[in-house]
Amino acid sequence: MAEKNELMQEYIWIGIIIAMLTTFLVILGYVSEAKGFDTPSSAVTCDVRQVRKGEILTPGVKEVAPGIYEVNLKARMWAWIPNSIEVVNPKKIIFKVTSEDVVHGFQIVGTPVNxxxxPGYIAEIQWEVPEDFEGTYLFVCNEYCGLGHDTMWGQLIIKRE
Amino acid sequence: MAGQGYEHEVKFTKIAIIFSFISLGLGGLFGILQLLERTPGMPQLLDRQQYYTALTGHGVLLAIVWTAFFIMAIAVHVVSRELQVRLSRTLLNITLLMTIGGTLVAAVPILTGDAAVLYTFYAPLKAHVAFYLGAGVLILGTWVFAAAIFKAFIEWKRKYPDKALPIATMGVLTTLIIWLEATPPLVFMVLKDLVPMALVNKPVDVLETRTYFWYFGHPLVYFWIVPAVTLWYFAIPKLLGVEIFSRQMAKVAFLLFILASTPVGLHHQFLDPGVSDAAKLLHTILTFTVASPSLLTAFNILATLEKGGRKAGGKGALGWLSKLPWGNPVFAGLTLAFIMFGFGGISGVINASYTLNYIVHNTLWIVGHFHLTVGTAATLSFMAASYLMVPRLFGRQIYSERMALAQPYLWFIGMAIFSLAFHIVGLFGVPRRTYDVTYAGLAPPEWLPWLIMGAIGGVVFWFSGVIFLANMGLTLISGRRITEPQPCLFTLDFSRLPAATRLDSIKFWVGLAIVVILIAYFVPFLEIYGRGLSPAPPVTPEGLRLG
Incomplete structure (x- = not known):
């Protein structure tokens, strides 16, 4: 009798586990779909030597349509180029980023941009900027990239007019 | 006495356990130094070079060396005693030679500052070639070790073909199978790419090498966790004087670990360019699959604890909790480690969800997470197991029972403070692995109190580690000699061992695991190689471009 009871408990728990994990996955899929969430999965490769010579990906900020900004960034030990980005009334920012040397991580503190x-790949990600984002945001390198790693940072300035 | 009939097994276990304690001490020292250094307002004793050297040493010594040597020590003890078999003396000696030799070879460039690449050694950041070769020899040595264990196991299996696998042995086999699933591609990549990179500045593809690294990097987590789980399954029922709640469920958990611990590495690469969303989603689903054996374990151990508490006279919904032997350091260590494993599992599932991962990726949240898993679930369990094993191995009583009892609680409290602070401040965006997070005064002011809280927690559990090692050292030097024979914990009466069922046929599950791994990694590797590699030349941590 006791054994049967224990077997029942095992089945109940297995049921709970399956239900729980399935629920998490469904929520994940829903949020991903509903928010148009994508990971930086762009499959664009580039030659590091050409990037170093400046033949690929000219760094800079461009407003390609009203409120739509394209930001080309280059990472180098130990600086972001450019290290100051200014956008006015942005709706969407498209980042295209590559490295001249080693692996870096681009993270704007206080935003989901991360x-x-x-080197050898161009990461591309789009950020729909919420309307209440305004002011100066610190961006950092969040992947260890050599001894000067902590000095690799810059600022994103969002102006609202 | 303890070593009767198992002379070279005992010798191996003693050497491996002492080497693991030395690694723990040195790795812990590096840990506290770099923690204080990175926290504003704390004693800053290191320059940048020393900080990243300490961080590399901390990661390599604790994540790889301390765990691998302790696991090998306990594996030899468990398998030889539980199965009553002898292990090959030659293979064990070769293991010691290669693993200790490899570790020492890799340690030289780490200590001289020529391998400040951290334990993930992401190419094309370049370390001295001895770092890669030493690590490679260490891993090859563990394969020799696995051969010694499997050889003994096969001998036992021939003798008792119809007997069920004893639980601790199954845990050891699971650990080694996961290790053997995980390490060959890593060794292949290190030899193909990183050694030539270090020797002749061969350019390497970042995405390719990272994918190989994380192919290894996540099963590594289960290489730490499965031995801890095994200790809980094995020792907690013994300490409580009850049977484990469900032997079947424990075995199912081990089989699921074998099946799903490897094909999940891309969840460390959610934010990598060049890997499609589809591949990432596939690995997400598999990661949720490998969460299930952890949840099974959580239920099984909790139910076993309840059983033990009720047997001791505990009544009511929660009354059994107070009847548990909280005054026993072995029980306290294992159970507190188990509780932290629960919290580590929760943050782990969050990390595995790519819609949440981008908030926490490469922040201190991750550091908070793995200090609950490898840093507590595994490490504190191994410490508790030491209180059990060291007296039996060395024939000496634990020097101070009071120190032994205080130690796991202190670790738990310190880790709770540290981990909570790091999880929270990670949500605020503090990057991990960074010498100075003040960013010339531009860092948000709300970071500071949590960083300081994290450092305080770190000091507390570091101090607990010091107490542990001091107690172990004193035990070895001046613990009271045990004269009366100690019963071996693992000895089984084979005639009472139940008949083997389908849950004991590991082969089938290994085959299935290989199929799943091939499918899960076919997708990203097709993308990487189909697109064509995009190699980048090596650069030293000082910023010197080599090609």
């Missing part, structure tokens, strides 16, 4: 930057 992705890896590789």
């Amino acid at each position: 992705f890896m930057v590789f």
